[in-house]
Amino acid sequence: MSTQTAPPAAAAAAASLTTAPASGKARRPRRPRQFTSKAVVNAILIVFALYTLMPLTWLVIASTKNYRDLFATNPFSLGDFNFLNNLSELFAYNDGIYLRWLGNSVLYTVIGSLLSTIISVACGYAFDKYEFRGKDTLFGFVLIGLLVPSTVTALPLYLLASEVGMVNTYWAVLIPSLVNPFGVYLARVFSEGYVPGEVLEASRMDGAGELRTFVSVSLPMLAPGFMTIFLFSFTASWNNFYSALMMLNDEELYPANLGLYALMKSVYQHPELYPLVIIGSLVAVVPLIIAFLSLQRFWRSGLTAGAVK
């Protein structure tokens, strides 16, 4: 009865995606007259799911087509299966520049976010656990930093970077991404909540230095907060297109999204590159979706932390 309104595909997907039962709420018995409204509610939900999933579905189907089939066949039907062919062309294009772009993306997003998170957590933790003169003033700077979105400092950063000759380097993209005032703010909140002062006293009592206490006592207790801040920073840097577009001219330094943009612009002169742009987009998105599905728990806590802020 209950699954009748959901199509088999949705039900199967839900079954494979959920390890836990659908929701924590107890199910109350329902009266049969609600059957139609149940159908309507689930129909609306399915229609919207089609909207959110359709572009990605199209991307998967389009990535199996060669240039001729892209335009000749129905967008949602399969042509000749050229997926692997497209993939090898993508990685062969311009001496394998796409692999380099992916590597750069990993550098900018994974390494950058990891460093940024360590820096933010250490700073937020110090704001919470230590007392010193001028602490409030200093925290005021963090709050001001929080008010200025990175998009609006992108051009000033470019101007400064070009003055000191750092435009068109890895550093021009990496260094700005390390500054995350929101991460510091969150880390302070998490530190208040997760690391009780008594634990630090005990650790000091045992003769551990401050650094050791932070690394081996406090940091493990801050792990969920660390993950949340990491994901925030990760999202920000993989969405960062504006400042990378300003900072980088040398395509060897491009992250994947900037590379795809350059490729897409050249499609107007070289339409045969269409399949490469499409499969390139898919290759850029798939790892993110996998990461997102496997880290769901942390996403959710991050979302609510953001909302509470």
Place this chain on the structure above:
Amino acid sequence: MAASSVKSPAPPSGSAAKAEPAKPLKPVKPAAAKSARRNQRGAAALFMIPFFVLFAVATIAPIVYAGYMSLYTEKSSGLGFGGTERSFTGLGNFAEALGDPAFQRSFGHIAVYCLIYIPVMIGAALALALLVDSALARAKRFFQIAYYMPHAVPGLVASMVWLYLYTPGISPIVDVIENLGLGWNFFGQDEALYSIINVSAWQWIGYNMIIFYAGLQAIPRETLEAATVDGAGAMRTALQVKIPMIRSTVVLTLLFTCVGAIQLFDAPKLVQLRATELGVDWSPTMYIYNVAFDGHDYGLAAAASLLLALIAGVLSFVVTKIGNRWKES
């Protein structure tokens, strides 16, 4: 300073009874306490210096430098290459930016965008959250994941995929519209705005729906049961109990959306590649990019950036203030 003695190694008296025998040895000695305090101050500095150095280099310095740049203008001396000279204009660049119809128009575009996008996005996110929260919904977990999925896609890639979905010849949507005999050009002068709004809606409805849903889940069950006992139907409970209870979350989302909207770049930049009537300076960020990289007028671009930063700062300040007031109450 006074507070630091509270935090220094003297253990809380409550734990004294179960403390190890070694305990009394350390904290009694004032010298040890003093050195511990010094250690702590050193540690605090160690933990904070990396952030503040980077903050100074990558946030404060650029803003200060842009402030300096915005006071000068570069005039080409007419001989072309390298023949520019820099002259002081005071606030001339700010006046020029504020008086530039293109800059003014770009804010007008964002205002119109917000007027349509915000009700659609918030309305849809709220409606979906209420539907998923209702007892009638099945496969709740699946729907949440499906709705949140677009947020995992980088903004630029999302815009690119939609750009293709708007392009006749490869787009299934355009096919459907043509088969229905309707004429809709996604890149038309009027339609392009909706094409941009759709990309934003696709990216954000699910994200905000999850936030609203988390708020709805936090409503005490007793409250909802009381409403049911009082004879309120599902629709009335939703409108008169559930929505008012997550009101603060909704308003905050609305404000965050405004802060995001004035930074809009990726979607209009890509849509504009085809919908050329939009103009290369459709949004404030596009205007700045265009002034700097096509016009090479860095002074004007710096002034426009600072004005945008000011607006963004004031907007975010309002958001934070309102957020804090709700958190306290």
